[in-house]
């Protein structure tokens with residue numbers, strides 16, 4: 001393949017996809033009701049269980065992560081009950097909007113952008129009101145904050161009727177995530193972030209409690225009806241036509257991830273976080289996220305003091321064949337993000353930082 005003009009993606013999704021993985025998509029098409037497909041589904045399923053650290057069933061279907069937000073809200077929140085949404089950035093805000101757009105009643109705990117939610121905040125809320133679900137974003141991609149999911153899970157656990165729903169779109173396979181140990185009922189993600197696949201495949205781990213809840217909800221929609229998806233999934237299949245080419249790529253990518261080791265993958269991301277923080281600190285930027293909660297997969301560089309021209313930076317870096325981010329939403333420009341996720345290696349990150357040094361004249 002090889003393309004001298006290809007700009008390597010340093011944006012937080014879609015991320016750079018390795019050539020071997022792109023090539024894996026070019027296998028001859030198979031029918032999704034064939035044995036070959038069931039085998040493919042089964043192989044991916046067992047590797048995804050390892051990736052999620054769960055014994056729960058995993059579902060996969062053609063969608064982006066946004067689709068599974070809608071599926072989670074519709075299948076887990078009863079119309080006469082409420083959900084608690086933890087909001088602290090653009091993505092957690094959007095999920096709350098989606099619950100509302102589906103007619104669900106919600107309460108929101110809001111923190112300043114750059115801050116994390118704490119287990120104490122959730123404990124207080126659960127004492128005051130009963131909720132069908134607690135909805136939290138593992139890794140808030142707009143701010144570069146990773147929420148303390150394990151601690152929040154501990155708080156939710158004793159509440160039998162409260163499902164713990166986690167968006168790990170930009171955390172999964174980059175930041176530590178242990179679905180069973182942390183008591184996560186529904187962990188949703190998509191293929192194009194730290195999973196390092198092309199966009200189009202949505203996956204989630206689903207507990208039995210989620211399915212029991214879904215059965216109590218008469219109008220949970222059609223495309224993301226978890227009961228139907230789980231039923232067909234038990235036969236290693238999907239209700240509608242899945243993105244088979246991306247699944248070929250996922251099969252190969254998961255083999256490579258198993259070879260690297262999930263925990264080693266988390267460790268590589270932590271090492272890249274450290275490199276990026278050291279760079280941001282020593283060049284007079286600093287990091288936007290509250291330090292103890294800074295994301296292993298994406299660093300939001302604080303640009304408020306140094307105030308570099310992010311458009312000029314991106315243009316300069318484009319000349320080095322890197323596609324850079326310029327910040328997200330209301331913190332665009334006052335921050336910019338360096339994604340160090342997926343299959344990025346420390347050597348590539350060094351190249352990115354060297355390029356940025358050239359731009360700022362460090």
Ligand SMILES: *Cc1c(COP(=O)(O)O)cnc(C)c1O
Pocket residue numbers: 013063064065066067091137139140141167168169170190191193
């Ligand atoms: C990218 C992202 C989403 C949206 O996922 P899509 O696959 O683009 O629909 C949701 N949540 C987080 C945290 C994200 O980073």
